[in-house]
Amino acid sequence: MNSILGNWAEKFRPHPDGTQLPPHHGHCLGCGPDNPHGHHLVVQRRGEEVHAVHRFSERHMGAPGIAHGGAVATVLDDLFGFLLYLTGTPAVTRQLEVRYDAPVILGTSYELAARVVRDDGRKLFVEAEMSEVGGTTVATASALFLKVDIAHFDRGAPPAPVDLD
Numbered sequence: 001m002n003s004i005l006g007n008w009a010e011k012f013r014p015h016p017d018g019t020q021l022p023p024h025h026g027h028c029l030g031c032g033p034d035n036p037h038g039h040h041l042v043v044q045r046r047g048e049e050v051h052a053v054h055r056f057s058e059r060h061m062g063a064p065g066i067a068h069g070g071a072v073a074t075v076l077d078d079l080f081g082f083l084l085y086l087t088g089t090p091a092v093t094r095q096l097e098v099r100y101d102a103p104v105i106l107g108t109s110y111e112l113a114a115r116v117v118r119d120d121g122r123k124l125f126v127e128a129e130m131s132e133v134g135g136t137t138v139a140t141a142s143a144l145f146l147k148v149d150i151a152h153f154d155r156g157a158p159p160a161p162v163d164l165d
């Protein structure tokens, strides 16, 4: 098993309500603390939802001062990946749809929440939104995740040291 996956079984143990959930792995683009280009998303379980507060930086710029739509999609997709700790099964994104309701401003904090809306065999239907703190929704997302065996992730090489400018 690729060492980057670490102790994956431990990650899929039940996580109590209110606790911070573990990153998928250290180099994950969404949540890995060791990825210098990543979003470093920090996610908590709240009941049957996962929540985060996130701020995009200059590294994620699309239009001047505004987050790139792909960066917003990355964060929403990765947030969905934390629901897997609640369902207890590894899964991957099969389809992702994002609705951009308003510009996401760099340096501004946004609240994110995601939940499973239907768990149907291998299929997990999920939805999320990103909102100004205590205010207007700026993006919503829905996705289909398909449950996979952990061996699905055991294909790529572990990260080698690279020159990341």
Ligand SMILES: CCCCCCCCCCCC(=O)SCCNC(=O)CCNC(=O)[C@H](O)C(C)(C)COP(=O)(O)OP(=O)(O)OC[C@H]1O[C@@H](n2cnc3c(N)ncnc32)[C@H](O)[C@@H]1OP(=O)(O)O
Residues within 6 Å of the ligand: 005, 007, 008, 011, 024, 025, 077, 078, 080, 081, 090, 091, 092, 093, 094, 095, 122, 123, 144, 146, 148, 153
């Ligand atoms: C330690 C940490 C680790 C865990 C780490 C977790 C990290 C999470 C990070 C965030 C998420 C990601 O970035 S994930 C990375 C991005 N995603 C990927 O790389 C996935 C690439 N795609 C694939 O590998 C494959 O397509 C799979 C595994 C997703 C599916 O392949 P498959 O197993 O052959 O399944 P397939 O036959 O296509 O579909 C299965 C069933 O779903 C239905 N289905 C398929 N598409 C749709 C659709 N759009 N809408 C409705 N239904 C659909 C099919 O009809 C079928 O239904 P029926 O006939 O059975 O009824």
